[in-house]
Amino acid sequence: MNAWWHEVWQKVQGEFADLDDAANLTQLFIRLVVALVLGGVLGFEREMAGRDAGMRTHMMVSVGSALFVLVPLQAGFSQDNLSRVLQGLVSGIGFLGAGAIMKLSAEREVRGLTTAASLWVAAGLGMAAGMGRETTAILSLAIALLILSGARLFRKNAPPDEDKSS
Template sequence: MAWWDVVVATVAREFSDVGDAEQFTRLAVRLLVAAILGGILGLQRERHGKAAGVRTHMLVALGAALFVLVPQQWGMDEADLSRVIQGVVAGVGFLCAGSILKSDDDHVRGLTTAAGIWLTAAIGVAAGLGREMTAALSALLALAILSMEGPLRRLAGRSGKDNEDPG
């Protein structure tokens, strides 16, 4: 056997973690759903001038989905998978903490951005676990909540500058 045959066979084995078309389709759907839902939430945030936009939300959702998909492919049991999810939540919490700023006048900014990133990770986990409808419903609810800010402030007669987190 020539050396290149060994290389080709080795590369083929390295890319064989998806066994059949059904498994590939399941993997692709879960990752795509996570990325698309994260992108939709990120687009809403980007359109409102927030720093964490489409790419950030897509990457967070995709990463969270991947963190649960790979252990599932590996055959990890539910108890161990719950620890993986705990690690994802803690890691994303650390990422979110970096988006919260306190100014000299004690005004806190970035809480909504942090909460949105945290929720986007949860949506990614749901998609990665094969709970696409739960992920989609959660993303729709998040969009509704984020979209209600202006109308609710107008209804309450607030200018938007009162003690509310701008983002």
């Protein structure tokens, strides 16, 4: 019986051997936390703007995207195979974003396009963080926040639309 438990324990250890040293564990942790924080900041902005997809959604998209990049990197995927993973991820996030878009009954009233775009950016932030491009991800977040807040300020100061019935 003792040999059986030893064999089971070795198998369990083998299953958790993907992070075999402190350096790999630290790298994985940093990349996932950066994705989490950046997605959270973007989601917080959307939440403060009163949008449905807020902080938790953006964090999940960003961390999920980082994970989809990290696992192939850990597995030693070639650049071609990693490229296919990224293509699938970008397409999949497009479908998620499509769920955030609603066509209302008014003739030209569509809601959720900016939120869908911010989910797509959250995925990009996660991909960048997952690939170890944290500075690129942080700079991209700053630009996205500038776009979101700048557009809101511009719209607030813009002259009101003319009567559309004419």
